[in-house]
Amino acid sequence: MLMNIFIRSARVVDRASLQNGQLVDILVRNGLIASFTTTNPDLRPETGAVVIEGGNLHVSAGWVDARAAANDPGYEHREALADLARVAAAGGFTDVALLPNTQPVVDAKDTLGYLRRTADGFPTVRLHPVAAITKGAKGDDFTDMIDLHRAGAVAFSDGDHPLQHPDLLVKTLQYLRPFGGLLINRPEDTRLTRYGQMHEGIQSTRQGLKGLPALAEVMTVARDLRLLAYVLETEPAAPDAAPMLHFTCLSAAESVALIREAKAQGLPVSCDVAAHQLAYTDEALHTFDSNLKVNPPFRGAADVAALWAGLADGTIDAVVSDHHPHEEETKNVEFDVAEFGMLGAETVFALIQTHNKDRLALADLIDRLTTGPRRVLRLPPVLLAEGQPAALTIFNPTASWTYTRTLSPAKNSPLLGQTLVGNVVGTVLGGHYTVQQ
Amino acid sequence: MPQLSTRHLLGINTLTVNDIQLILETATQFKEVINRPIKKVPSLRDITIANVFFENSTRTRLSFELAEKRLSADVVNFSASGSSVKKGETLLDTVNNILAMKVDMIVMRHSSPGAPHYLASRIPANVINAGDGTHEHPTQALLDSFSMREKLGDLAGKRIAIIGDITHSRVALSNIYCLQKQGADVMVCGPTTLIPKHMASLGVRIGHDVREALAWCDVANVLRIQLERQQIKYFPSLREYSLYYGISRQMLDELDRPIVLMHPGPINRGVELTSDAADSPHSIILDQVENGVAVRMAVLYLLAQER
Numbered sequence: 011m012l013m014n015i016f017i018r019s020a021r022v023v024d025r026a027s028l029q030n031g032q033l034v035d036i037l038v039r040n041g042l043i044a045s046f047t048t049t050n051p052d053l054r055p056e057t058g059a060v061v062i063e064g065g066n067l068h069v070s071a072g073w074v075d076a077r078a079a080a081n082d083p084g085y086e087h088r089e090a091l092a093d094l095a096r097v098a099a100a101g102g103f104t105d106v107a108l109l110p111n112t113q114p115v116v117d118a119k120d121t122l123g124y125l126r127r128t129a130d131g132f133p134t135v136r137l138h139p140v141a142a143i144t145k146g147a148k149g150d151d152f153t154d155m156i157d158l159h160r161a162g163a164v165a166f167s168d169g170d171h172p173l174q175h176p177d178l179l180v181k182t183l184q185y186l187r188p189f190g191g192l193l194i195n196r197p198e199d200t201r202l203t204r205y206g207q208m209h210e211g212i213q214s215t216r217q218g219l220k221g222l223p224a225l226a227e228v229m230t231v232a233r234d235l236r237l238l239a240y241v242l243e244t245e246p247a248a249p250d251a252a253p254m255l256h257f258t259c260l261s262a263a264e265s266v267a268l269i270r271e272a273k274a275q276g277l278p279v280s281c282d283v284a285a286h287q288l289a290y291t292d293e294a295l296h297t298f299d300s301n302l303k304v305n306p307p308f309r310g311a312a313d314v315a316a317l318w319a320g321l322a323d324g325t326i327d328a329v330v331s332d333h334h335p336h337e338e339e340t341k342n343v344e345f346d347v348a349e350f351g352m353l354g355a356e357t358v359f360a361l362i363q364t365h366n367k368d369r370l371a372l373a374d375l376i377d378r379l380t381t382g383p384r385r386v387l388r389l390p391p392v393l394l395a396e397g398q399p400a401a402l403t404i405f406n407p408t409a410s411w412t413y414t415r416t417l418s419p420a421k422n423s424p425l426l427g428q429t430l431v432g433n434v435v436g437t438v439l440g441g442h443y444t445v446q447q
Numbered sequence: 448m449p450q451l452s453t454r455h456l457l458g459i460n461t462l463t464v465n466d467i468q469l470i471l472e473t474a475t476q477f478k479e480v481i482n483r484p485i486k487k488v489p490s491l492r493d494i495t496i497a498n499v500f501f502e503n504s505t506r507t508r509l510s511f512e513l514a515e516k517r518l519s520a521d522v523v524n525f526s527a528s529g530s531s532v533k534k535g536e537t538l539l540d541t542v543n544n545i546l547a548m549k550v551d552m553i554v555m556r557h558s559s560p561g562a563p564h565y566l567a568s569r570i571p572a573n574v575i576n577a578g579d580g581t582h583e584h585p586t587q588a589l590l591d592s593f594s595m596r597e598k599l600g601d602l603a604g605k606r607i608a609i610i611g612d613i614t615h616s617r618v619a620l621s622n623i624y625c626l627q628k629q630g631a632d633v634m635v636c637g638p639t640t641l642i643p644k645h646m647a648s649l650g651v652r653i654g655h656d657v658r659e660a661l662a663w664c665d666v667a668n669v670l671r672i673q674l675e676r677q678q679i680k681y682f683p684s685l686r687e688y689s690l691y692y693g694i695s696r697q698m699l700d701e702l703d704r705p706i707v708l709m710h711p712g713p714i715n716r717g718v719e720l721t722s723d724a725a726d727s728p729h730s731i732i733l734d735q736v737e738n739g740v741a742v743r744m745a746v747l748y749l750l751a752q753e754r
Contacts, residue, residue, distance in 0.1 A: 207560075212649070215620075215648070216460065217561065218579070218620055219582070343565075344561065345565065346580070
């Protein structure tokens with residue numbers, strides 16, 4: 011049943027809105043924004059409406075997470091799609107792009123169809139499957155990409171398996187171009203990272219752990235940018251073209267610099283950073299806490315500073331959760347045996363706000379959670395105006411709260427038990443809403 | 448009575464200078480004990496210790512076991528090769544099963560860096576690291592320092608060259624921490640591919656010429672080529688390694704002053720050391736082994752006070 015929802019006195023964070031920065035009252039009726047007006051304390055919501063009010067409320071277009079692991083089908087014990095839908099909504103997301111590394115991999119219409127049919131049952135969040143580029147995401151044979159595009163794949167990526175072969179990358183970019191498909195790649199030359207456990211540096215030397223050098227990422231970014239330029243040699247991109255190649259999960263300062271330069275030259279390229287990369291350096295691993303074992307790994311303070319700067323100047327288009335649930339059996343083990351990845355979808359906003367220290371304006375952060383990823387993923391824009399379908403995130407950027415429990419069956423977050431700044435109050439999608447406790 | 452600052456021996460990195468002093472002074476007393484006709488004292492007779500070895504070891508395991516027995520502890524041994532994953536039981540389950548049989552201290556060797564740290568934060572027993580992968584081997588570093596001090600006295604300002612496969616060595620890292628805390632000047636020497644790229648930021652000198660290292664140092668601590676830990680290629684052949692990084696008696700004799708030659712064992716004779724070098728008067732390799740028992744007695748004795 012569609013609810014009427016009344017949001018009282020929330021500050022608009024949306025550069026496209028005329029009321030940006032103002033306090034408004036919003037009434038959502040039949041899934042549409044029925045009124046969007048300057049706040050008026052005398053205004054009474056109609057009977058039966060759900061009222062969201064109190065505290066330092068802010069409202070923006072619904073947030074988009076461009077990278078979360080789907081574990082369903084295949085690894086439902088880690089997190090089923092229904093769990094992920096709840097977790098994403100708790101993190102303030104109304105849209106989530108799913109990695110294709112399920113079992114089986116999303117490399118044909120059957121798995122894609124399963125994801126889309128299941129996702130249709132979740133009214134509060136829209137899940138957008140990313141399809142694999144190669145069968146089984148093994149980096150060998152192409153999937154039927156036109157077919158997958160028509161069946162609703164939002165983009166193409168081998169997900170957790172970075173593309174290694176340069177010819178494969180060129181051919182994918184060429185093949186996707188006629189229908190405007192997006193290639194997402196996590197840049198890592200895996201021949202330089204074999205057996206690596208953490209960032210290669212002084213800290214890995216101290217801990218006796220094999221390193222994952224930043225070089226493996228930087229070289230791949232440089233190479234892939236050159237390959238993209240090669241593809242465009244004979245058919246240049248229009249000045250305002252949507253990105254063709256998206257680098258996901260940047261971690262190294264040099265990668266940010268390379269992409270900044272490529273964008274200045276007009277290459278249709280975009281990139282994102284995982285929220286946790288903005289909060290930790292490799293020194294955090296000194297206790298061998300496997301919940302901090304992620305790939306790409308936490309790097310040095312200069313890298314983290316460059317990521318913040320890249321976000322602030324718009325080189326980095328989006329913040330992602332890189333949400334990777336893992337069962338206790340693969341995390342509560344020796345560090346080098348533990349799987350890579352941490353929970354993230356519930357804590358993206360809070361993690362960034364907690365570590366922000368005025369490095370990033372709130373409006374810029376919200377842009378990287380809304381307009382930025384929407385443009386990358388070719389999702390239709392969300393307008394905060396009367397008559398528009400409602401897709402809203404309501405949040406309090408200054409509230410302190412303690413992350414005592416996760417809605418995920420997995421528990422692999424180093425943040426559990428910590429007090430964070432910046433709270434998601436709820437989301438509204440159509441006539442449905444979630445309000446966090 | 449002086450005490451350690453910790454209830455586990457996870458690595459040298461986490462010890463204070465005073466801890467190191469205390470262990471080495473206590474070891475001096477135990478060295479006297481093990482040279483008596485009756486080599487045993489009753490200090491740990493109410494303590495049960497499990498030696499849990501997930502990697503092969505002869506010297507270290509025997510040394511710990513003798514140290515435990517000479518302190519009158521009850522001793523059980525557990526050996527399994529391969530990681531916990533291959534074995535089908537988790538490390539934590541294995542150790543908790545042993546502890547359920549009322550064991551007080553765990554001496555563990557494991558192939559995973561940080562495995563003793565992982566364990567120490569999850570079990571009530573004292574944990575002693577007997578080598579964790581390519582990370583640390585604290586009792587080896589302590590016995591190496593003890594042996595150097597017997598020869599050279601205070602190590603402040605002394606020049607120690609660690610020569611060989613630094614990348615795959617836990618002895619190197621523990622020795623660097625231990626020696627630096629005592630004020631020694633440390634060089635690591637070996638092929639560039641066998642020295643971690645960021646080693647210099649630990650404050651050590653880096654060398655690639657073994658003759659220069661020998662001429663510079665007061666002590667050469669020569670490490671084993673850890674072929675079993677090299678997952679990918681690091682150098683062309685043992686032949687070439689021994690030609691350019693191996694140490695011979697002749698090289699030692701040509702130095703203008705005598706140096707002390709050490710090796711944590713087991714030696715690859717003819718690879719990092721020729722036999723005539725290993726058996727030369729420069730060598731204190733068997734003294735190291737003897738001192739190992741005394742140092743481990745000191746560690747066990749002191750940690751038992753922290754229960």
